[in-house]
Structure formats: C-alpha cells, structure tokens
Amino acid sequence: MTGCREYGDLIGPYILGALEPDEVEEMSRHLAECDRCALERRRLAGLPALLDYAQADDTIAPLSPQLEDAVLDQFVKERARADQSPGRWRRFAIPAAAAAVVILAVVLALVLPGGGQRAYARAELWSTSGKVLGNASAAKVDSGTRVQLRAHDLPVGRGAVYELWCVRKDGRWINGGSFQARADGTAAAVLTAAVRPGDYHVVVVTRRSVGGERGAEVMRGKLKY
Amino acid sequence: MLVERLPRDRSGDELRELYRRYAGELFGFATSALGDREQAEEVVQDVFAQLWRHAGDYDQSRASVRTWLYAIARNRIVDAHRRAAARPKRADEDSLDSAAEIDAALDQAVLRWQITAALARLSPAHREVIRLAHYGGLTMREIAERTGIPLGTVKSRTSYALRSLRLILDEMEIEP
Numbered sequence: 001m002t003g004c005r006e007y008g009d010l011i012g013p014y015i016l017g018a019l020e021p022d023e024v025e026e027m028s029r030h031l032a033e034c035d036r037c038a039l040e041r042r043r044l045a046g047l048p049a050l051l052d053y054a055q056a057d058d059t060i061a062p063l064s065p066q067l068e069d070a071v072l073d074q075f076v077k078e079r080a081r082a083d084q085s086p087g088r089w090r091r092f093a094i095p096a097a098a099a100a101v102v103i104l105a106v107v108l109a110l111v112l113p114g115g116g117q118r119a120y121a122r123a124e125l126w127s128t129s130g131k132v133l134g135n136a137s138a139a140k141v142d143s144g145t146r147v148q149l150r151a152h153d154l155p156v157g158r159g160a161v162y163e164l165w166c167v168r169k170d171g172r173w174i175n176g177g178s179f180q181a182r183a184d185g186t187a188a189a190v191l192t193a194a195v196r197p198g199d200y201h202v203v204v205v206t207r208r209s210v211g212g213e214r215g216a217e218v219m220r221g222k223l224k225y
Numbered sequence: 226m227l228v229e230r231l232p233r234d235r236s237g238d239e240l241r242e243l244y245r246r247y248a249g250e251l252f253g254f255a256t257s258a259l260g261d262r263e264q265a266e267e268v269v270q271d272v273f274a275q276l277w278r279h280a281g282d283y284d285q286s287r288a289s290v291r292t293w294l295y296a297i298a299r300n301r302i303v304d305a306h307r308r309a310a311a312r313p314k315r316a317d318e319d320s321l322d323s324a325a326e327i328d329a330a331l332d333q334a335v336l337r338w339q340i341t342a343a344l345a346r347l348s349p350a351h352r353e354v355i356r357l358a359h360y361g362g363l364t365m366r367e368i369a370e371r372t373g374i375p376l377g378t379v380k381s382r383t384s385y386a387l388r389s390l391r392l393i394l395d396e397m398e399i400e401p
Contacts, residue, residue, distance in 0.1 A: 003384070009377070012384030013365045018358040020366060044387050048359060050394065053333065054340040056360030060249040061256065067266050071244055071273045072237050078277070079235060224238055 003040040011037060015044045120197050123221030125151065125205065133219045134187075136164075136203050141192065147176055147203065149189045154181040154218065162218060163209060166193045167202040174200070178208060198225070228290055231280035240277055247291060248273070250342035251298050258302045258334045268301045289398045295335050303327055336399075343393045351386035358383060 003011045007030050013019045014027045031038050119137035127133050134151030147164060154162065160183075164176035176193030201223055207215025230239045248269055255265035275297045283293060306327050344352055357363045357371070365383065369376040394400075 009381040009384050012387040013380050015387060016358045018364045044391055047387055047390060050340055051359050053336040056356055058341040060253055060345050063248055063252055068244060071270050074274060075237055075240050075277055
C-alpha cells in the first residue's frame with residue numbers, strides 16, 4: 001500500500017510535518033476521504049517518534065580491524081580447544097577417524113583442483129545483475145594457483161570464450177587463461193594463474209580480450225579464504 | 226540461518242558475517258552507554274564470544290538475532306556500570322546510580338542505535354531527505370531550494386524514504 005496516485009507523494013512530508021500550511025489542510029481533508037492514504041498514514045505515523053530516539057549526527061562508527069581480528073582469533077582458538085578436548089567417545093572415534101582420513105584422502109585426490117591439492121579459498125560468482133552464475137575454488141600448485149571454475153547460464157550468443165582474472169590486493173589483474181562455455185551456457189574449467197594464496201581477494205570472469213582491451217565483465221566473486 | 230550454522234562453523238565464515246552485520250551498531254550502542262571506546266570494544270568482543278558459545282541454545286521463535294545480541298550487550302553494560310558504581314567516584318564524575326536509571330538509559334540507547342542502524346541502511350538520498358526534514362526541521366519547499374532538487378521529487382523521495390525505513394524497521398522487528 002503506497003497511498004493513492006494523486007496524494008501518495010504527500011504522505012511522507014505530511015507525516016514529517018514538512019508541508020506548507022495550505023498543503024497540510026488539503027492533505028487532512030483528503031485523508032478523511034481516502035482509505036488507501038489513511039491506511040498508509042497509519043503505517044508510517046509512528047516513524048517520527050522512533051526517529052526522535054536517534055540524533056541527526058549519529059553514525060555507525062567504523063570498527064577497528066584489530067577488534068574483528070581479536071574476535072575471530074578468540075573464536076578459532078576456542079574452537080580448536082573444544083575440538084581437542086577428550087571425550088568418552090574418543091577411543092572409538094580415533095580408529096573411525098583414521099579410516100575416514102584414508103578414504104577422504106583418496107576422494108580428495110580424485111576430485112579436488114590442483115591434482116589433489118586442497119582448496120584454500122572459494123568464491124561464489126555473481127553476475128553484474130546480482131545472480132549467482134557459478135563458483136570457483138583455488139588450490140596452491142607449484143606454478144601459482146589452480147582455479148577450478150564451474151558456471152551456468154553464461155551468455156553464449158556473442159561468442160562463448162571467457163577469461164578468468166585474479167584481482168590482486170594492489171589492484172593488478174592477473175590473467176588466469178581462457179575457457180569456452182558449452183552451448184547450453186554451462187562451463188567447467190581448470191585454469192592456472194601466477195598468484196599466491198593471500199595475494200588476491202577477487203576473481204572475475206570477463207568476455208575474451210580483444211586487441212589488448214579486457215572484455216566486458218560477466219561475473220565476479222570475493223574469495224573466502 | 227547464520228546462528229544455526231554457527232555451532233558447526235570451523236572456518237569462522239559464519240561468525241565473520243554476523244560480526245559484519247551487527248558489530249557496528251552494537252559498538253555504537255556500547256560506546257554511547259559506556260562513554261568509553263575501549264570498554265565498548267570489550268563488550269562487543271564479549272557479545273560475540275557469548276554468541277558462538279551459546280549459539281546452540283538460540284531459539285528463533287523467542288527473539289531475533291539482533292534482539293538477542295542487544296540483550297547480551299545490555300547485560301555486559303549493566304555489569305560494567307555495577308563495577309563502576311562499586312569503586313570510589315571522583316568528585317567530577319557523573320554516573321548512573323540506580324538500576325532503574327541504568328535500565329531506562331539502556332532502553333533509550335538500544336532504540337537509538339537500532340534506529341541509527343536502520344537509517345544507515347537507507348540510500349544516501351533517502352537518508353538525506355529524512356535528515357533535512359525531520360532533524361533539520363525544513364519544509365519540502367526549503368529542501369528543494371537548498372538542494373536544487375525539484376519540489377515534486379523531494380516530496381516523492383521523502384515518501385519513498387519513509388516507506389523504505391518502515392520496511393527496514395519491520396525487518397528489524399522494531400515497532401513504533
């Protein structure tokens with residue numbers, strides 16, 4: 001409900017007491033006749049009182065990065081301690097865990113990027129319009145970082161070749177190579193970029209570069225290490 | 226839901242997301258209630274420690290995450306006031322003495338920072354018209370003259386701004 005077409009724009013100013021006296025009179029008369037605007041007025045009427053609790057210059061102060069580090073550090077340490085604390089189940093769990101580790105190692109060697117290297121970061125890849133189009137996982141290899149990328153709903157109408165970029169923290173874009181999407185818009189590729197873990201925080205997929213000009217951005221994601 | 230996933234969170238990703246959503250306003254709340262940045266940071270750190278330690282007990286049907294976090298922060302702030310009340314005061318020191326005074330001041334501070342957080346989620350243009358009209362006491366005509374924005378746009382923007390604010394407050398479960 002947003003008020004009627006003719007007077008809907010006046011409800012906000014009316015609620016805040018920011019209309020001229022003649023407009024206030026006109027709006028008051030209208031509210032007595034228009035159920036739609038009267039309902040909207042009731043919905044918004046409590047806002048000035050709530051706004052009074054805050055002050056004009058109140059802002060959410062930036063927090064020190066050290067505080068976030070301290071919170072996360074405490075969390076990681078407590079979790080590690082909790083994981084190490086012995087329990088009655090432990091004597092049964094150790095042989096089971098050992099067996100699971102062997103199985104997991106075999107599975108990881110088969111499915112993880114980098115020929116069995118463990119992924120150290122992952123990213124969801126979002127289109128410029130805010131839709132998830134895929135994901136990427138990064139694993140360390142001798143030559144840099146191997147990125148395993150999966151995508152869907154890629155536009156394939158104007159050529160199906162795309163390029164992967166790793167954006168370093170200093171703003172430099174490092175090319176990770178190109179790949180081709182399938183006719184149905186899906187893609188799966190394993191590419192290697194000359195970046196090291198921690199050097200970069202964003203991966204971007206663009207159209208193929210032409211004449212040294214980077215192609216249009218298709219999707220990007222922030223890496224979670 | 227982030228809090229429900231927290232007991233299984235080993236990477237800290239869920240906690241980091243919760244921190245980014247709520248830490249700023251909790252810090253504003255604690256700073257205004259305690260008047261001391263360092264103490265406020267301790268409160269924020271403690272709130273998040275309580276959050277991950279007791280995430281398994283969280284009952285969504287009883288309170289929103291925001292309400293729960295503010296309740297934890299509130300308790301920590303009350304503790305800090307009690308500790309301050311127990312030590313000898315300097316002659317020039319102004320402090321809240323009774324539990325009732327502390328309660329009333331904290332209720333106000335909770336709302337103040339929740340409203341501030343809600344305003345921070347508006348677009349800058351929406352926030353600005355509310356600031357000028359409500360806090361600045363300007364009429365629509367005066368805002369239009371001051372900003373150079375057409376009068377009709379200022380009026381419609383103000384109405385959209387209030388509707389957006391109402392939706393944000395609904396989402397935050399804040400009722401008039």
